[in-house]
Amino acid sequence: MATIKIVAPKSKEIERIVKDAVKRKRDIALSLLPNTQLQNLGDQFVDRMKKNIEAGQSPISGQPARFPGYKNPDKYPKGLPKRFNKKPRPVNLTLTGAFLKALISRVITRSNNKFLQITFNSEEQGIKEVGHRDGANGQPKRPIIPLAGREDFIAPLRRFLESTYKEILRAVLAKTKL
Numbered sequence: 001m002a003t004i005k006i007v008a009p010k011s012k013e014i015e016r017i018v019k020d021a022v023k024r025k026r027d028i029a030l031s032l033l034p035n036t037q038l039q040n041l042g043d044q045f046v047d048r049m050k051k052n053i054e055a056g057q058s059p060i061s062g063q064p065a066r067f068p069g070y071k072n073p074d075k076y077p078k079g080l081p082k083r084f085n086k087k088p089r090p091v092n093l094t095l096t097g098a099f100l101k102a103l104i105s106r107v108i109t110r111s112n113n114k115f116l117q118i119t120f121n122s123e124e125q126g127i128k129e130v131g132h133r134d135g136a137n138g139q140p141k142r143p144i145i146p147l148a149g150r151e152d153f154i155a156p157l158r159r160f161l162e163s164t165y166k167e168i169l170r171a172v173l174a175k176t177k178l
Helices: 012-032 035-054 123-134 155-175
Strands: 103-110 113-120
Touching: 012 113, 012 155, 035 103, 035 113, 035 155, 113 123
Parallel strands: none
Antiparallel strands: 103 113
């Protein structure tokens, strides 16, 4: 028995139709992602960020692996009251704990798109992040949240986010017929 394989002819119009169909399916799939699962992913991601920061490591790709040291270690942290028990290394942005405790994730939904936002739940701590980013008071720069479109997270954090996101998406797609 003879068989023949017929493939769709290549044309810009067919390519556009296929791309549109794939985009619609992607948008539908993303709109089906449960906020609770995305929030859980965001919380786990922030926990991993905090572990890096507490170890004195920048979560931003392209930054020095370790946060730069203090400008004048004899004055700070040595000049702090003993109750803080702050050591010169690692520089870990954890003096009172309020800064990292305020670092959170949120699920944001806009036009059927859902995404995670890494931010602070305290304006005061958000202002401190700006100070760390800009190197306020002559301190070395120690940013912890990448600037959208210009910076990214370090590879281990990106891999965690991508692999976990894929797992969530696959589970949703397995339950849903598109």
